[in-house]
Amino acid sequence: MSFKAPESLAEQIAQHLGEQIITGKMKSKERIQELKVANDLEVSRGSVREALLILESRHLIDILPRRGAMVADMNKANVSALYETYLTLLIVLATKVAAVWQQGQLDPLIEQLQKMRAIANSSDPEAPERVVKAGFDLMRMAYPMAENPYLEGILEDLQPAIHRAYQMALSLDGNALAHSMTFFGQLLEAVLKRDKVKVEQSIQDYGDHLLKIMLESLDN
Numbered sequence: 001m002s003f004k005a006p007e008s009l010a011e012q013i014a015q016h017l018g019e020q021i022i023t024g025k026m027k028s029k030e031r032i033q034e035l036k037v038a039n040d041l042e043v044s045r046g047s048v049r050e051a052l053l054i055l056e057s058r059h060l061i062d063i064l065p066r067r068g069a070m071v072a073d074m075n076k077a078n079v080s081a082l083y084e085t086y087l088t089l090l091i092v093l094a095t096k097v098a099a100v101w102q103q104g105q106l107d108p109l110i111e112q113l114q115k116m117r118a119i120a121n122s123s124d125p126e127a128p129e130r131v132v133k134a135g136f137d138l139m140r141m142a143y144p145m146a147e148n149p150y151l152e153g154i155l156e157d158l159q160p161a162i163h164r165a166y167q168m169a170l171s172l173d174g175n176a177l178a179h180s181m182t183f184f185g186q187l188l189e190a191v192l193k194r195d196k197v198k199v200e201q202s203i204q205d206y207g208d209h210l211l212k213i214m215l216e217s218l219d220n
Helices: 009-022 034-041 047-056 075-102 107-120 127-146 149-173 177-190 196-217
Strands: 061-064 068-071
Touching: 009 034, 009 047, 009 149, 034 047, 047 061, 047 068, 075 127, 075 149, 075 196, 107 127, 107 177, 107 196, 127 149, 127 177, 149 177, 149 196, 177 196
Parallel strands: none
Antiparallel strands: 061 068
């Protein structure tokens, strides 16, 4: 039996604030005041300070000398750099899985894709966000096959910032959900066929599509 420690208070605060940033309730460059957060959540400033360090490591906030913490800016340069890095790492993960998977190992990923399709086809108004989260879970299912803890760690650190950017794309593109399901289907098919070229092409094309949507909406 594996032991899972309960989430620390700082982690809970980080998740609470992170959700507000990802969903756009907290805007780019918005100042985050430790004392206000501590009073609002009825926690210590020390716990808030720890939470802010967690959020900084996840690229959702910047902590600046003498200026404190503020929500990371979503400008063209930042979003482009984020996607360039994330897509490169995702390609490494997916091509490794395509090369090494063994009989039965992809079954959970196929089942997850089926669940995502059911969500996407439902009338649930939260379907787009649920599909996004399920997509990240599908990615995590691939980690054990890649056997690369460094790759896993970096992808997890970048995931909240990518989630935030993806939320923006969802709000701007009415066809984003359909594009997502097409992408996941094509990607998993390419992995099943061990077609590394198609794997890379699927990830790059989908990433370029999302990035184009976001860049068109952002100021320099």
